[in-house]
Amino acid sequence: MKKAVVLLSGGLDSTTCMAVAQDEGYDLYALSFDYGQRHNKELENAVRVAKYYRVKDHRVFKIGYVEGNALTDRSVDVPDYNGGDAIPVTYVPARNILFLSYAAGYAESIGAEAVFIGVSSVDYSGYPDCRPEFIEAFQRVLEVGTKMGVEGNPIRIRTPLINLSKAQTILLGQSLGAPYHLTTSCYRGGEVACGVCDSCTLRLKGFKEAGIKDPIDYEKV
Amino acid sequence: MKKAVVLLSGGLDSTTCMAVAQDEGYDLYALSFDYGQRHNKELENAVRVAKYYRVKDHRVFKIGYVEGNALTDRSVDVPDYNGGDAIPVTYVPARNILFLSYAAGYAESIGAEAVFIGVSSVDYSGYPDCRPEFIEAFQRVLEVGTKMGVEGNPIRIRTPLINLSKAQTILLGQSLGAPYHLTTSCYRGGEVACGVCDSCTLRLKGFKEAGIKDPIDYEKV
Numbered sequence: 001m002k003k004a005v006v007l008l009s010g011g012l013d014s015t016t017c018m019a020v021a022q023d024e025g026y027d028l029y030a031l032s033f034d035y036g037q038r039h040n041k042e043l044e045n046a047v048r049v050a051k052y053y054r055v056k057d058h059r060v061f062k063i064g065y066v067e068g069n070a071l072t073d074r075s076v077d078v079p080d081y082n083g084g085d086a087i088p089v090t091y092v093p094a095r096n097i098l099f100l101s102y103a104a105g106y107a108e109s110i111g112a113e114a115v116f117i118g119v120s121s122v123d124y125s126g127y128p129d130c131r132p133e134f135i136e137a138f139q140r141v142l143e144v145g146t147k148m149g150v151e152g153n154p155i156r157i158r159t160p161l162i163n164l165s166k167a168q169t170i171l172l173g174q175s176l177g178a179p180y181h182l183t184t185s186c187y188r189g190g191e192v193a194c195g196v197c198d199s200c201t202l203r204l205k206g207f208k209e210a211g212i213k214d215p216i217d218y219e220k221v
Numbered sequence: 222m223k224k225a226v227v228l229l230s231g232g233l234d235s236t237t238c239m240a241v242a243q244d245e246g247y248d249l250y251a252l253s254f255d256y257g258q259r260h261n262k263e264l265e266n267a268v269r270v271a272k273y274y275r276v277k278d279h280r281v282f283k284i285g286y287v288e289g290n291a292l293t294d295r296s297v298d299v300p301d302y303n304g305g306d307a308i309p310v311t312y313v314p315a316r317n318i319l320f321l322s323y324a325a326g327y328a329e330s331i332g333a334e335a336v337f338i339g340v341s342s343v344d345y346s347g348y349p350d351c352r353p354e355f356i357e358a359f360q361r362v363l364e365v366g367t368k369m370g371v372e373g374n375p376i377r378i379r380t381p382l383i384n385l386s387k388a389q390t391i392l393l394g395q396s397l398g399a400p401y402h403l404t405t406s407c408y409r410g411g412e413v414a415c416g417v418c419d420s421c422t423l424r425l426k427g428f429k430e431a432g433i434k435d436p437i438d439y440e441k442v
Binding site: 061062063093094095096097098100101102104105106108109128129131133134137138140141143144145146147149150 | 282283284314315316317318319321322323325326327329330349350352354355358359361362364365366367368370371
């Protein structure tokens with residue numbers, strides 16, 4: 001069986017990646033991180049989604065705290081959505097670089113041919129590490145900097161959502177039976193999603209555009 | 222003051238990088254890893270070298286165990302040096318990728334302009350992630366995938382040893398007063414260096430070629 005490592009946050013995008021990888025016939029290996037998030041809700045969801053997909057293994061790595069950003073630093077407030085283009089305070093230094101590095105190490109250690117990551121450059125909210133240029137640059141790192149790469153068989157970074165809007169992602173996941181009722185995407189990470197942070201706003205807008213009712217509850221909508 | 226993050230294993234090469242970065246006038250921030258090495262001797266040395274250089278901060282991240290290699294898996298024996306060209310069993314999947322990712326996150330969080338890593342492609346013993354192609358590819362990742370990069374001020378990966386033989390590295394470090402008496406480079410990691418693994422063999426050959434006596438003791442020489 002061919003193997004894929006899927007980066008699984010427990011949010012809507014990574015759950016859609018699980019659905020795509022399963023649909024392509026991969027044996028699934030989920031990879032999540034405890035990076036000092038405010039919300040362990042996210043990790044709880046990841047565990048539930050991994051169980052739903054009966055993954056072969058689910059690793060959760062605890063990774064070091066990086067200061068000065070709103071997602072890991074309790075002294076910085078998570079802002080409401082403001083529609084701006086600047087890199088937001090929710091940017092975590094080198095986050096996807098670190099996630100892909102762990103995924104590459106994990107994939108190489110189990111002989112997986114692909115790593116799935118749910119980045120999108122369409123509903124791009126200012127994160128440099130969600131853009132195609134970044135993914136292409138990291139692909140090159142895997143080609144020249146790993147044993148599998150040097151041997152002519154590099155791990156492939158798969159980004160099935162990179163050209164999809166949130167609505168298109170939801171329609172794709174819906175068609176593949178993705179269990180969105182198990183997911184939340186809220187940056188504030190309370191028991192119930194806030195409905196007003198960047199991430200909730202994008203999710204709600206996506207469901208509305210897709211013409212589908214979001215199966216989860218929100219505090220304010 | 223300009224800041225540099227120095228990847229510090231406590232071996233000869235990373236200690237030489239500390240000397241170079243200090244000589245260039247950087248405020249030093251050391252970064253080490255506990256990745257389930259056989260030898261905590263290595264980490265002890267890193268702490269001693271960091272103290273010697275009076276670093277502003279020394280972070281030690283515990284990172285996940287990756288199976289199937291001789292440096293972290295106690296079921297795989299560390300081989301003696303055999304002079305071969307193949308990627309050795311001491312290869313750790315994605316190790317330098319992971320190290321540079323942490324260094325990038327750390328550097329960005331403190332606003333450091335440079336990351337020093339002591340790789341060399343001259344005494345290259347088969348590791349794909351010690352070659353210039355790899356460093357160039359990772360530099361590109363930092364340019365397109367980080368906030369500092371997108372803002373036109375990417376973190377620079379500095380590899381002062383990349384074109385140096387082990388003997389040349391030792392001569393450089395010697396000229397800058399690097400405290401080699403505090404370092405060991407043994408893959409087996411006992412209290413006294415073994416003298417016969419790949420890493421000890423390269424070190425001893427380097428000191429011999431440099432015409433300098435290695436200040437540390439060995440079990441067999």
